[in-house]
Amino acid sequence: MSKMKGTQAIIKCLQEEGVELLFGYPGGAVIELYDELCKSDIRHILVRHEQGAVHAADGFARSTGKVGVALLTSGPGATNGVTAIATAYCDSIPLVVLTGQVPRALIGNDAFQEVDIVGITRPCTKHNYLVYDPEELIPTLREAFYLAASGRPGPVLVDLPKDVMASLLTYPPKKPIKMQTYQPNVNPHPNQVEKACRACLRAKRPVLYVGGGVILSGANEELTTLARRLNIPVTMTLMGLGGFPGTDPLSLGMLGMHGSYAANMSVAKSDLLIAVGSRFDDRVTGRLDAFAPQARIIHIDIDPSSISKNVGVDIPIVADCKLALQAMNAWIDKSGDFNPREVAELHQPWIDQVKEWDDKHPLTYVEDGDVIKPQYVIETLHKLTGGDAIITTEVGQNQMWAAQFYKFNHPRRLLTSGGLGTMGYGLPAAIGAQMAFPEATVVDVAGDGSIQMNIQELATARECGAHVKIAILNNNYLGMVRQWQELFYNRHYASTVMEITPDFVALAQAYGAVGLRARTRAEVEPVIREALATKNVVIMDFSIAREEGVFPMVPAGKATTEMLLV
Amino acid sequence: MKHTLSVLLRNRPGALSRVTGLFSGRCFNIESLCVAETYDPQISCLTVVTRGEAAIIEQITKQLHKLIDVIKVNDVSEGEFVEREMALIRVRAEAGTRAEVLRIIDIFRGKVVDVSPNSYALEITGSESKIKAVIDILKPLGIKEIVRTGKIAMARAPKK
Numbered sequence: 001m002s003k004m005k006g007t008q009a010i011i012k013c014l015q016e017e018g019v020e021l022l023f024g025y026p027g028g029a030v031i032e033l034y035d036e037l038c039k040s041d042i043r044h045i046l047v048r049h050e051q052g053a054v055h056a057a058d059g060f061a062r063s064t065g066k067v068g069v070a071l072l073t074s075g076p077g078a079t080n081g082v083t084a085i086a087t088a089y090c091d092s093i094p095l096v097v098l099t100g101q102v103p104r105a106l107i108g109n110d111a112f113q114e115v116d117i118v119g120i121t122r123p124c125t126k127h128n129y130l131v132y133d134p135e136e137l138i139p140t141l142r143e144a145f146y147l148a149a150s151g152r153p154g155p156v157l158v159d160l161p162k163d164v165m166a167s168l169l170t171y172p173p174k175k176p177i178k179m180q181t182y183q184p185n186v187n188p189h190p191n192q193v194e195k196a197c198r199a200c201l202r203a204k205r206p207v208l209y210v211g212g213g214v215i216l217s218g219a220n221e222e223l224t225t226l227a228r229r230l231n232i233p234v235t236m237t238l239m240g241l242g243g244f245p246g247t248d249p250l251s252l253g254m255l256g257m258h259g260s261y262a263a264n265m266s267v268a269k270s271d272l273l274i275a276v277g278s279r280f281d282d283r284v285t286g287r288l289d290a291f292a293p294q295a296r297i298i299h300i301d302i303d304p305s306s307i308s309k310n311v312g313v314d315i316p317i318v319a320d321c322k323l324a325l326q327a328m329n330a331w332i333d334k335s336g337d338f339n340p341r342e343v344a345e346l347h348q349p350w351i352d353q354v355k356e357w358d359d360k361h362p363l364t365y366v367e368d369g370d371v372i373k374p375q376y377v378i379e380t381l382h383k384l385t386g387g388d389a390i391i392t393t394e395v396g397q398n399q400m401w402a403a404q405f406y407k408f409n410h411p412r413r414l415l416t417s418g419g420l421g422t423m424g425y426g427l428p429a430a431i432g433a434q435m436a437f438p439e440a441t442v443v444d445v446a447g448d449g450s451i452q453m454n455i456q457e458l459a460t461a462r463e464c465g466a467h468v469k470i471a472i473l474n475n476n477y478l479g480m481v482r483q484w485q486e487l488f489y490n491r492h493y494a495s496t497v498m499e500i501t502p503d504f505v506a507l508a509q510a511y512g513a514v515g516l517r518a519r520t521r522a523e524v525e526p527v528i529r530e531a532l533a534t535k536n537v538v539i540m541d542f543s544i545a546r547e548e549g550v551f552p553m554v555p556a557g558k559a560t561t562e563m564l565l566v
Numbered sequence: 567m568k569h570t571l572s573v574l575l576r577n578r579p580g581a582l583s584r585v586t587g588l589f590s591g592r593c594f595n596i597e598s599l600c601v602a603e604t605y606d607p608q609i610s611c612l613t614v615v616t617r618g619e620a621a622i623i624e625q626i627t628k629q630l631h632k633l634i635d636v637i638k639v640n641d642v643s644e645g646e647f648v649e650r651e652m653a654l655i656r657v658r659a660e661a662g663t664r665a666e667v668l669r670i671i672d673i674f675r676g677k678v679v680d681v682s683p684n685s686y687a688l689e690i691t692g693s694e695s696k697i698k699a700v701i702d703i704l705k706p707l708g709i710k711e712i713v714r715t716g717k718i719a720m721a722r723a724p725k726k
Contacts, residue, residue: 118580119580119583122580122583122584122587123587123588123591126634127634130579130580132579147634179634180637181576181634181635181636181637182634303632304628304631304632305625305628305629305631305632307628308621308624309625
């Protein structure tokens with residue numbers, strides 16, 4: 001068989017895997033790969049910092065459901081990517097990250113720009129590889145794509161020594177991947193499905209508690225069917241928002257630390273909690289012994305290690321969420337024992353109770369004359385984008401306000417760092433999503449603190465024509481930490497006051513983008529309208545009520561029923 | 567509760583470090599660890615002794631399973647099993663005590679593997695409690711050095 005150069009083989013393999021777009025930053029160890037890459041029809045987006053490359057690939061992956069790809073050089077290039085790799089790992093996002101490595105003969109010699117990136121990323125990747133044998137290069141890449149996308153998805157890193165990429169190798173024919181040690185279980189066990197269905201049909205106060213797994217497996221329709229036919233209220237984690245229509249009467253919005261009153265009360269009083277693709281994170285459960293104390297728990301998850309990790313589960317279903325919900329719907333269709341309509345009626349008093357909680361303490365905020373309330377900005381954004389934009393967020397108050405007040409009706413419209421909570425995620429992720437959907441409206445909801453963590457990507461956005469819109473909720477504070485200091489540290493604002501903040505309008509202009517400012521409530525709507533109509537990158541700088549807080553709030557370590565309300 | 571887990575994993579660079587990294591990263595405890603190639607040179611067997619409540623052991627087992635390099639995890643201590651540990655013990659053996667050391671090691675069915683004018687190196691195999699008993703008995707004679715393997719374990723075959 002004829003031989004092929006490693007770099008050419010990599011490009012061919014990426015094309016076979018359907019990669020049309022990748023994000024990266026060149027350097028010595030990958031210079032030959034770049035030479036080949038930029039001769040191919042794969043589009044490469046040059047970022048301004050490697051963290052941005054991996055976040056952009058992540059934004060691409062979250063918005064499309066495909067594997068995102070990033071290419072970094074060795075040493076600092078690779079280490080700069082680590083935070084973004086960990087971000088994707090915590091939220092189970094499929095990525096393949098290619099890193100250059102020094103030639104094999106130099107590995108272990110403390111060579112220039114050498115770092116043991118496989119060692120460094122071992123705990124924050126689903127799996128990783130150092131390719132040592134050129135003949136293993138292509139099989140390894142294929143395995144990486146397979147691992148990233150299958151089972152519980154996650155980032156996979158492949159470290160490529162420079163001389164391996166320069167070697168001649170035989171390009172192996174593509175064949176189905178079978179791994180002895182990795183066979184995720186996607187099909188639900190029929191007995192467990194039946195048990196779960198019977199529990200749903202018998203429960204008087206059931207609640208669906210839905211997480212990112214529903215988005216990842218594309219189970220939103222099956223979920224919506226189940227919830228509506230059995231009349232079961234649905235609450236979502238941050239990662240699950242959009243998995244069920246946020247404007248549906250059965251939606252309770254988000255639960256947990258900044259969840260709605262109705263969501264947290266419903267879970268606390270439920271007799272059956274149906275967890276679908278969620279993982280009982282501490283931000284959701286609050287004090288564990290007070291979480292859903294009266295409920296039997298059904299847990300559908302593809303990862304067996306998620307089951308009974310934090311909370312004991314009565315009916316586990318290890319499976320892909322979509323297949324499990326399909327199986328439940330099918331069982332209910334076929335079973336003669338129950339009439340779904342009667343069950344729906346049976347649940348009505350519970351629904352009435354939930355509504356009562358929601359009426360008593362709806363998600364709300366207090367207007368204050370001319371002052372811009374951040375929640376109003378999000379609501380206006382929702383109105384003017386028809387609730388149909390792709391929203392990315394940074395981390396902190398901006399993230400929570402976006403989650404609470406932008407009612408997501410569709411999956412893959414909220415891209416946010418949920419597990420790791422990475423400030424600086426929003427802008428590069430927005431670029432990734434915009435490159436995937438050039439016609440979509442993509443808005444990064446940011447704070448004045450976190451936007452500065454990856455502000456350099458403005459240049460990337462301008463260069464690649466990603467006309468993202470950035471809404472900075474500017475309070476000159478690191479707002480979420482300030483809020484904790486206000487509530488729990490006697491208003492001692494230790495290092496949360498941003499004394500110097502750039503003039504974001506001038507900064508936007510410096511990058512050739514458009515900067516708009518709103519100082520009063522009346523200016524909010526015109527600014528958003530203008531931004532949405534502008535074919536360029538736009539920064540909207542909203543001077544918001546400085547000490548506005550995110551409420552409801554469950555203080556850390558408290559029961560979720562112990563909420564601080566507006 | 568003490569548990570002995572037998573883990574089969576692909577014999578690949580870094581595989582062991584994935585396992586030990588998992589234990590340290592999640593604050594699981596390792597009492598002893600022993601790893602070597604199996605009959606199939608592509609596969610290593612790792613025996614780890616750990617401690618924890620049932621829920622912790624369940625998490626350890628599940629998390630180990632999640633590692634791509636791990637083929638199989640078996641909590642051998644759940645059923646009948648044989649476990650062995652080996653120790654090499656260098657003990658002071660001078661004119662007055664040389665015979666005594668030999669007598670002791672004979673009782674425990676150990677062997678002398680190295681001799682010097684004032685010491686014996688002894689090899690002893692057995693359960694943890696047996697090794698401990700040998701050490702306790704030899705202590706008054708003067709132990710100069712001990713090297714232990716950590717435990718290896720095998721589930722007993724079904725009797726029917």
